[in-house]
Amino acid sequence: MLSRLHELIKAKNILILGFGREGRSTLNRILEVGDAASITIADGNEALTLPAAMEITTLSGEKKSVSSEEIKLLAGAHYMDSLENYDVVFKSPGVVLPKAADEYTCLITSQTEVFFEAYREQIIGITGPVACGKSTLGRSFLCEYPYEGHLTYGDRELSSCTEQERSRLIGYLGHDPELLGDSIRNNVLLGDDSDVWTWLRAVCFDEEGREDTVVGNSGVRLSGGQAARLALARMLCHGKPVMILDDPFSALDRSTEKQVFEHLKELSKDRIVFLISHRLYLFPEFDQVIWMEHGTGTCSTHEKLMAENKQYAELYHAQAAEKESANDAEEMQKKECGAENKASGEIRKNRRSSSDGNENSRERRKKQ
Numbered sequence: 018m019l020s021r022l023h024e025l026i027k028a029k030n031i032l033i034l035g036f037g038r039e040g041r042s043t044l045n046r047i048l049e050v051g052d053a054a055s056i057t058i059a060d061g062n063e064a065l066t067l068p069a070a071m072e073i074t075t076l077s078g079e080k081k082s083v084s085s086e087e088i089k090l091l092a093g094a095h096y097m098d099s100l101e102n103y104d105v106v107f108k109s110p111g112v113v114l115p116k117a118a119d120e121y122t123c124l125i126t127s128q129t130e131v132f133f134e135a136y137r138e139q140i141i142g143i144t145g146p147v148a149c150g151k152s153t154l155g156r157s158f159l160c161e162y163p164y165e166g167h168l169t170y171g172d173r174e175l176s177s178c179t180e181q182e183r184s185r186l187i188g189y190l191g192h193d194p195e196l197l198g199d200s201i202r203n204n205v206l207l208g209d210d211s212d213v214w215t216w217l218r219a220v221c222f223d224e225e226g227r228e229d230t231v232v233g234n235s236g237v238r239l240s241g242g243q244a245a246r247l248a249l250a251r252m253l254c255h256g257k258p259v260m261i262l263d264d265p266f267s268a269l270d271r272s273t274e275k276q277v278f279e280h281l282k283e284l285s286k287d288r289i290v291f292l293i294s295h296r297l298y299l300f301p302e303f304d305q306v307i308w309m310e311h312g313t314g315t316c317s318t319h320e321k322l323m324a325e326n327k328q329y330a331e332l333y334h335a336q337a338a339e340k341e342s343a344n345d346a347e348e349m350q351k352k353e354c355g356a357e358n359k360a361s362g363e364i365r366k367n368r369r370s371s372s373d374g375n376e377n378s379r380e381r382r383k384k385q
Contacts, residue, residue, distance in 0.1 A: 026053045029104035033058045043107045057103070105134060107167070131314035133307060135289045137258075140282065142300045142319075143293040145309030146328070151293045154309065155261045158187050158291075170259060188257035190265055194248030196236035202228040204236075205250045216254045219280040220246035221273050242268035246277065253284050260285065263293045271298060271340065278302075297333045298340065 031053045033043055047053055131154065135141055143151050157164045160176050160183065168175045170186050178186070197204050201222075202213045217223045225243060236244040245268050252260060266274040278299050281290070292303070300306055301319045308315045308322055308329050315326065322329040 026050065026105060028052065028054050030054050030102060031056045032103040032106045034106060035059075047107075131307065131309075131316065133305065133314075133316035135291075135305070137289060138286050139304040140285070140290045140292060140302075141305045141307060141316075142297075142303040143291055143307045143309060143314075144295060144297060144300070144329075144332075145314075147295075149309040149311065150314075151309050152191075152263055154307070154314070155189070155263050155291060155293050158259065158261055159183065159189055184257075186258055188252055188255070188260045190248055190252050190260070190262050192263055192267075194236075194244060196232055196239075196244060196247060198231070198234040200229045200231055201226055201247065204232060204247055205254055207251065207255065209254065211254065216250040219253055219284055220250045220277050222246050222250060240268070242273075245269070249277070249281075253281070256285065256288055259289045259291070261291045261293070264295070265292070266294065266296065266299075274298070297329075297336050300333070 026047055031047060033047075033056065044056070044058070047056060133141070143154060145151055153162055156162055157168060158175060160178075164176070173182070173186075175183060175187075201217070205213050205216050213228050214223055217228075222243065232238050232244075232247070236247065239247065245265060249262070249265050252262070266277065269277065274296075282302075294300075303319060305316055306319050306322055306329075308317070308326055310328070315322070317325070323333065324330075
């Protein structure tokens with residue numbers, strides 16, 4: 018866990034908002050890990066001071082003293098004027114950020130031993146072995162599961178938001194999307210008056226039915242892939258600032274998956290997208306990757322995980338080999354089909370030649 022925190026704060030300018038119990042606990046961890054470029058504490062009390070040497074308790078239980086010279090103090094009334102100067106912000110419950118803080122700290126969290134930060138226009142992949150906690154992490158954004166630490170969007174702790182407030186911030190698409198027993202159009206627009214074909218084209222659904230086609234209760238008249246794409250079209254139509262997509266491409270072939278992903282990138286430029294998947298085909302294109310294992314996670318990039326995480330690298334290489342084999346099989350099938358078509362053409366040509374020859378023979382006999 019400490020190594021993940023180290024990666025988050027290394028050479029970064031850190032701001033801790035609020036210096037109650039949570040703020041002191043955060044400071045303890047940061048000081049134990051070390052390597053932050055600077056640490057600033059902001060509190061509402063302008064008279065806030067630290068002793069010349071304060072004692073901290075490390076996660077291992079060891080007590081040690083830290084000089085206050087390592088730490089800069091900032092009056093809470095003034096921190097918002099220079100918020101953009103900080104790379105990472107840790108916020109204690111009850112601390113309210115200015116609205117403009119969304120530009121710098123769209124989402125910063127230390128959730129159950131997973132440390133990550135995400136910003137608008139980023140797509141973050143979440144993957145790992147079976148039953149490692151991928152979906153649990155995704156549903157934590159909905160506060161369906163209790164979490165430790167902080168899960169914040171801008172100035173709001175998600176657990177402190179009402180259900181309606183969270184629904185305006187978080188969009189979630191799960192394994193079994195709920196569809197209305199209504200038309201394709203109504204399932205996507207839900208009463209909006211936008212052009213339904215914009216969203217159907219985005220998920221490659223524009224050639225698979227008319228907009229007034231009724232899908233049946235829970236989409237019973239659709240295939241699994243069609244139902245998933247229709248639900249994704251609805252998600253894009255009513256996009257929220259943070260979108261959680263849990264295995265949205267599992268029922269799609271690779272070609273369709275690639276097309277839909279390109280459209281997703283284009284249509285979610287002002288949002289944060291968390292994409293949970295066991296298929297790593299697209300992960301090199303993600304801004305960050307969270308590798309989950311045994312309820313904990315490592316947040317990094319695809320390139321770093323390939324170099325430092327053996328399991329991730331093995332899984333990616335195995336899937337890449339499967340893709341290459343599938344491509345070879347497809348190419349072989351095309352060649353076989355081409356050879357069969359050529360052979361069929363030759364047979365038809367010979368038959369025509371034979372038929373023409375027989376016709377000529379009959380003509381000659383008639384003349385004789």
